[in-house]
Amino acid sequence: MVRVFVFDAQGQLVGPVESPRVELSDNQWQQRLTPAQYRIARNKGTERPFCGTLLDNKQHGVYSCVCCGLPLFSSDSKFNSGTGWPSFFQPIASGNVAEHPDFEHGNVRVEILCARCDGHLGHVFPDGPDPTGLRFCLNSESLVFTPNDKLATLADHSAEGGSDKGHEHAKQAQSASAGAAVIGSVAAAVFAGGCFWCTEAAFEQLEGVSDVESGYAGGTKQTANYERVGRGDTGHAEVIRITYDPKTITFDRLLDVFFDAHDPTQLNRQGNDVGTQYRSAIFYSSPDQQRSAQEKIGQLTAAKAFPRPIVTTLEPLEAYYPAEAYHQDYARQNPDQPYVRHHSLPKACQIRERYPELIRKGK
Numbered sequence: 001m002v003r004v005f006v007f008d009a010q011g012q013l014v015g016p017v018e019s020p021r022v023e024l025s026d027n028q029w030q031q032r033l034t035p036a037q038y039r040i041a042r043n044k045g046t047e048r049p050f051c052g053t054l055l056d057n058k059q060h061g062v063y064s065c066v067c068c069g070l071p072l073f074s075s076d077s078k079f080n081s082g083t084g085w086p087s088f089f090q091p092i093a094s095g096n097v098a099e100h101p102d103f104e105h106g107n108v109r110v111e112i113l114c115a116r117c118d119g120h121l122g123h124v125f126p127d128g129p130d131p132t133g134l135r136f137c138l139n140s141e142s143l144v145f146t147p148n149d150k151l152a153t154l155a156d157h158s159a160e161g162g163s164d165k166g167h168e169h170a171k172q173a174q175s176a177s178a179g180a181a182v183i184g185s186v187a188a189a190v191f192a193g194g195c196f197w198c199t200e201a202a203f204e205q206l207e208g209v210s211d212v213e214s215g216y217a218g219g220t221k222q223t224a225n226y227e228r229v230g231r232g233d234t235g236h237a238e239v240i241r242i243t244y245d246p247k248t249i250t251f252d253r254l255l256d257v258f259f260d261a262h263d264p265t266q267l268n269r270q271g272n273d274v275g276t277q278y279r280s281a282i283f284y285s286s287p288d289q290q291r292s293a294q295e296k297i298g299q300l301t302a303a304k305a306f307p308r309p310i311v312t313t314l315e316p317l318e319a320y321y322p323a324e325a326y327h328q329d330y331a332r333q334n335p336d337q338p339y340v341r342h343h344s345l346p347k348a349c350q351i352r353e354r355y356p357e358l359i360r361k362g363k
């Protein structure tokens with residue numbers, strides 16, 4: 001089994017789910033693939049530059065494995081590298097693309113493969129653009145493109161097969177990883193500042209922030225869903241989990257943005273949103289984060305930065321549960337929705353004006 005992200009019947013990327021590895025004989029692969037696909041994806045071939053059919057594809061959608069259909073890259077991370085091969089700066093989900101050092105050409109290169117069927121995709125090089133600095137160099141023949149309005153056709157039975165079990169797994173895995181403050185050079189911060197659509201939009205534009213996910217923290221697994229949390233009695237707060245590179249942006253700077261992106265003096269509410277699920281809170285996952293948060297509140301209080309006392313709570317992060325897929329990237333997906341237009345986007349703009357040095361270049 002492999003742990004990967006797949007599309008469900010609604011065309012939403014879900015996971016990680018357990019999916020069986022796809023292992024076929026050479027004969028079976030030859031029957032399933034064209035000669036060119038077989039040569040490249042099963043025998044580690046390389047197509048000639050500027051000849052691949054997907055090089056100039058500018059449509060929005062998803063690139064999947066030609067062998068087993070696993071989603072691998074999104075058009076959101078495609079860029080023109082000038083090399084003649086389709087290039088991306090990150091996979092659609094890190095577990096879906098495997099990496100192996102390749103010694104075949106004298107110097108070491110890192111080969112990239114489909115994590116589910118070991119299909120050869122290409123190589124990854126450390127000379128890509130922001131935000132990852134990586135260039136995933138692909139063969140068109142290893143990929144199948146599906147436009148965004150057809151993503152439901154990629155529905156993978158791993159997404160439904162005992163869906164409850166799959167989802168519980170997904171949540172457990174995610175909350176376990178959120179418990180670690182720093183994984184390699186990647187760190188996570190979990191903040192509650194009212195409606196998560198607003199805070200998400202404010203942080204997504206920051207340099208060094210690789211992901212902002214909406215979720216719930218403070219309550220149990222059983223009640224970690226939007227409908228239940230909305231009743232206000234679960235202990236959960238609507239939170240965002242920010243994945244960031246601490247070498248580029250510090251936790252302290254994230255705290256600055258956090259305190260400007262919401263009103264930390266309102267107890268259990270933000271504007272018209274009332275209830276403990278809209279409380280202002282910092283869910284710390286290490287003693288360092290706890291100390292930094294205490295110091296920041298002390299500094300802001302001493303500087304009389306707000307006309308009323310700060311009521312932000314500091315709570316240990318016991319578990320984090322990702323919100324339903326339709327909440328993720330809500331502001332970007334729904335820029336014309338009245339709430340987003342009146343609350344989320346102005347807040348993101350305000351942060352952009354106040355901290356120009358923190359905003360990702362080219363955004």
Ligand SMILES: [Zn+2]
Nearest residue numbers: 065068114117
């Ligand atoms: Zn595959």
